[in-house]
Amino acid sequence: MRATYEVPREVNGWVRTEHPRRVTAANIFDYMDGAGELYLAYAFVGLDVWKFTRAEAPEILVEIYEMGNSADAFGVLSFDLGGEEVGVGQKSVYGAGLLRFWQGRHFARILAEAETPDAKAALLKVGRSIASDLPGAGTLPELVVRLPEAGLLPESVHYFHRKMCLDYFYYLADDNILNLNKETNAVIADYRTASGKAKLLVVQYDSSDSCAEASKSFHAVYLRKGLPEAGAIRSNEIEGGQWVSSLRNANLLLIVFEGESQKDCEELLQAAVSSLTQGGKGL
Amino acid sequence: MKDHAPGITRRDFIRGTAFAALSTTLGMKAAAEAPSAAAEEEKFTSTVFIVRDQKALDDLHRVNREAASEMLDKVMCAVAGKEDAKAAWQTFVKPEDTVGLMPTSHLNATHNEITELVREKLTGAGIPAKNIVNAQGRSGVHKTCTVLMPLPNLKAHWLTGFGTVLKNYIQLGGNPPAYHGENSKDLGRIWNMPDVKGKTKVVIVDALRPLFDKGPQVDPQYLWHYNGIIAGTDPIAVEAVCVKIVQAKRDAFKGESWPLSPPPICLEAADKEYHLGCSDLAKIKIVKMGWEDGALV
Numbered sequence: 001m002r003a004t005y006e007v008p009r010e011v012n013g014w015v016r017t018e019h020p021r022r023v024t025a026a027n028i029f030d031y032m033d034g035a036g037e038l039y040l041a042y043a044f045v046g047l048d049v050w051k052f053t054r055a056e057a058p059e060i061l062v063e064i065y066e067m068g069n070s071a072d073a074f075g076v077l078s079f080d081l082g083g084e085e086v087g088v089g090q091k092s093v094y095g096a097g098l099l100r101f102w103q104g105r106h107f108a109r110i111l112a113e114a115e116t117p118d119a120k121a122a123l124l125k126v127g128r129s130i131a132s133d134l135p136g137a138g139t140l141p142e143l144v145v146r147l148p149e150a151g152l153l154p155e156s157v158h159y160f161h162r163k164m165c166l167d168y169f170y171y172l173a174d175d176n177i178l179n180l181n182k183e184t185n186a187v188i189a190d191y192r193t194a195s196g197k198a199k200l201l202v203v204q205y206d207s208s209d210s211c212a213e214a215s216k217s218f219h220a221v222y223l224r225k226g227l228p229e230a231g232a233i234r235s236n237e238i239e240g241g242q243w244v245s246s247l248r249n250a251n252l253l254l255i256v257f258e259g260e261s262q263k264d265c266e267e268l269l270q271a272a273v274s275s276l277t278q279g280g281k282g283l
Numbered sequence: 284m285k286d287h288a289p290g291i292t293r294r295d296f297i298r299g300t301a302f303a304a305l306s307t308t309l310g311m312k313a314a315a316e317a318p319s320a321a322a323e324e325e326k327f328t329s330t331v332f333i334v335r336d337q338k339a340l341d342d343l344h345r346v347n348r349e350a351a352s353e354m355l356d357k358v359m360c361a362v363a364g365k366e367d368a369k370a371a372w373q374t375f376v377k378p379e380d381t382v383g384l385m386p387t388s389h390l391n392a393t394h395n396e397i398t399e400l401v402r403e404k405l406t407g408a409g410i411p412a413k414n415i416v417n418a419q420g421r422s423g424v425h426k427t428c429t430v431l432m433p434l435p436n437l438k439a440h441w442l443t444g445f446g447t448v449l450k451n452y453i454q455l456g457g458n459p460p461a462y463h464g465e466n467s468k469d470l471g472r473i474w475n476m477p478d479v480k481g482k483t484k485v486v487i488v489d490a491l492r493p494l495f496d497k498g499p500q501v502d503p504q505y506l507w508h509y510n511g512i513i514a515g516t517d518p519i520a521v522e523a524v525c526v527k528i529v530q531a532k533r534d535a536f537k538g539e540s541w542p543l544s545p546p547p548i549c550l551e552a553a554d555k556e557y558h559l560g561c562s563d564l565a566k567i568k569i570v571k572m573g574w575e576d577g578a579l580v
Contacts, residue, residue, distance in 0.1 A: 038441065058343075097503045111501070111503070163464075175465075221292060239294060
């Protein structure tokens, strides 16, 4: 069932189109050929599109994406968390005439054709109005909430499911060596470490068997090694003096890439596994 | 368990054992080689021309038509090696040709002014207006064309790493999703299809305001005024130079290496597997004209 919300008819002289264009999975490529895959990689339900126009002023495009759950609405926002937080919805980012925010099961994207002071004021007003009318507060994905805080670079957090997203965030291999699919939950984020920076990837599988299978595949193809014991950290120095460390815990596979030392990688892995499994509940 | 054949991984790019030229362009190689002696004139196999004009766009990103017209004439004269613009266009098209224009149609589209100016230049060169058609899309119009003229906008692409010259023909392949993700390596195959092969005489890239991340859906924080037009007769060389420009912009934006991801493997595959042109920057001569500041190559 579609959520209902109000989009203001007029803001600061900009007037919106009467009715939205409705985009669904069936016709998303007619609307955005080459970009629809992003939304389909999450639990996309539908999209409503309005345009706001004012004479002699940049057009403002309003896109409200309805997702199947709030975690995926945040996930789409986390495609890029870079920008200025402007206090719209549960989290927002603004930059150069584009406002993006997350509210409950919705992700919004409001774009001025060109950034002018008037256009920015109008699009922020439109965004605030819509955000205040969108139903329900969403919850962040568990994997994101439980990331260790020390050293985390918040703008680098990406929540996703599919290989095509990982390829964009951090290309690992041509093959789907982590067995990612629409049911796997994953987060990748950058951390400051004692020696520099490192990248933490966590994948949550539907079972410990699936996790072991993916771990075996990763170690065979990426590291050319056998499967390590569950709970055992394996660290390898690879090209360029980089370190890669991994750990499998129940249905979670944790991998640190681009560590500058073995110690950095293993400390980050230990912090992550502790944070992700605190209370012994697992995820 | 899935029986994995050891395919290409990120480590191959770091080592330079796969897609060596591309991994150098992207700055992914662990120990980048110093520029080789291949930079000598006689080792160049292709030439790419870049013309830029600081006045090409205004603060609201509107195209200065006069400046764009001069840029087109200048770059086409350079590509054709002619003094006269009309003669330059006539090097690539004849009055009896049917010319299919291939602009990027939406999502960071080719500026209309560029497409219209090309149309005007072609009619000025003697091509009847009725013989100049928009061949972009899956309509099959390209099959009736004797010349296809790619006019892509310069942009990165989140699914294929890059989405400019090679990807410009994706609709002609009939099934765009079949060329996304890891399958993007085979974009070059489309250029060798019977209704496409041999029809591309010159490539003209709209680099006025390129997109250096997350294309095709536009996030304006990743757009910048490059104010350029890039052209050449070797589509792969043009693409390689475009990749280099975008890669340099990305590194400058972050202040550290920020390789295009996923790596645009279609580029080197178009060279090595489909033999469409040269992807190795060391073998490409770049001729720059006009505004020099921020050229990035």
